[in-house]
Amino acid sequence: MPVLGGFHASNYRTERLWATAPDGVKVPISLVYRKDLLKRDGSNPLLLDGCARRMACDRVGPCAWQVC
Numbered sequence: 001m002p003v004l005g006g007f008h009a010s011n012y013r014t015e016r017l018w019a020t021a022p023d024g025v026k027v028p029i030s031l032v033y034r035k036d037l038l039k040r041d042g043s044n045p046l047l048l049d050g051c052a053r054r055m056a057c058d059r060v061g062p063c064a065w066q067v068c
Contacts, residue, residue, distance in 0.1 A: 011035060
């Protein structure tokens with residue numbers, strides 16, 4: 001099914017980054033952004049969503065949107 005509103009997947013990029021928690025555990029971070037709007041100077045707005053359960057989201061996918 002096509003996405004309405006002028007969406008073109010080629011305008012977007014996804015990345016997987018890892019942060020290290022104070023206890024040394026690696027925490028996955030999934031980024032999704034429009035390629036033409038990203039500035040890597042800290043000035044972009046951010047929608048941050050997280051889950052406190054360990055191993056709840058070990059891949060990019062539907063679990064990123066579940067209520068934890």
